[in-house]
Amino acid sequence: MIRAVVFDVGECLVDETREYGTWADWLGVPRHTFAAVFGAVIARGRDYRETFQVFRPDFDLAEERERRAGAGKSERFGEDDLYPDVRPTPEAVRAAGLWVVAGNETVRAGGLLRGLDLPSDLIATSDGCRASKPDVAFFEHVIEAAPAEPHEILYAGDRLDNDIRPAVQAGLLTALVRRGPWGRSHQHDSDADVITTMRFDFLAKLPQIIAKFNTEGR
Template sequence: MIRAVVFDVGECLVDETREYGTWADWLGVPRHTFHAMFGAVIAQGRDYRETFQEFRPDFDLYEEREKRAEAGFPEWFGEGDLYPDVRAALAQLREGGLWLGIAGNQTVRAGRILRELFAQDVDLIGTSDDWGASKPDPLFFERVAEVVPFEPGEILYVGDRVDNDLRPAVAAGMPTALVRRGPWATIQWDSEEARKLPTFRIESLAELPDAIAGFNAGAR
């Protein structure tokens, strides 16, 4: 049975459209040009950070985040950046008695923002910077398994990426859900792995409560 649900952050809970737009502005690149290159890099199976290097070969994301913060433009997201289905889905899952967590590749600053947004909604918030391990490193999912009070097979990991989310979570023994939104899921949706790996393929987080209830009913 599924007893816990752990969510990725970017393009799962948070719509990153505005944030990547600000990165295009920071680079001095038209937003549509930046987004086109972003999609091309993902479609080629490359690390999304290589998008920045296409425009500035010496670009270092961590250094540039610091420069943006010093210039008064730190990374930020808020209530308005959450996907519309997030709050209701979390509330319904909580009402269903499920343990809830958020764990993704995020900075310490992003972790603070997440705690401000979701402190009353979930049982745990963890980030790659907190844990010293980033997806798809298996160590990240070992951390998830350590902090969630259930066995890996009882922990559903929800994400938008086959490569960073589904593949390593399945390798760690966890059921998974692939939500179809954002650039990665849109590009990867019809791939063989996207069809075979996830326990659930969903168009919205609103589908999760019923999907999990049906799965658990069949497991009894």
């Protein structure tokens, strides 16, 4: 029985296309060039931060975020960056009596999410609980906050490495959302068939999938 759903933020709720475009601008490289390298890095199963180092070998993501903030060009997202099914899906899930969490981003991103007033019972940030994925401590923080047992919590994310594997390790049910660069690449990994509870392309399908799961147990 699924009693709570946790939604990852990047590429599950928020389309990060525009944001990565602003990183290309910050680095002074064409957006299509940055996107091509970004895709190649992910397809090889490498850390996405290596993309930045292709253009600037000494690049440090945390430092550059501070520099962007100091220059008035902080990372940001708004209503236009939400996927179309983001608002109706959590609303439908909550209407069915389930608890909803949106989480794992920086404190700043958590503030942006709260400003968007998304349908949720909790906004959990990795910075806020001092644990970043794939650290299992982040998932344990969610378990402590949710009014459900681990096996009653569904974690929906787009990555096997950062989302699905550590969520499974924490004892959660998992859903691989097959959109964005990671979701489309990781769906072909052999683990995608083995360790995920469910897979789908659009969040809009989730309320019906949960209803069937809770009725049939699968």
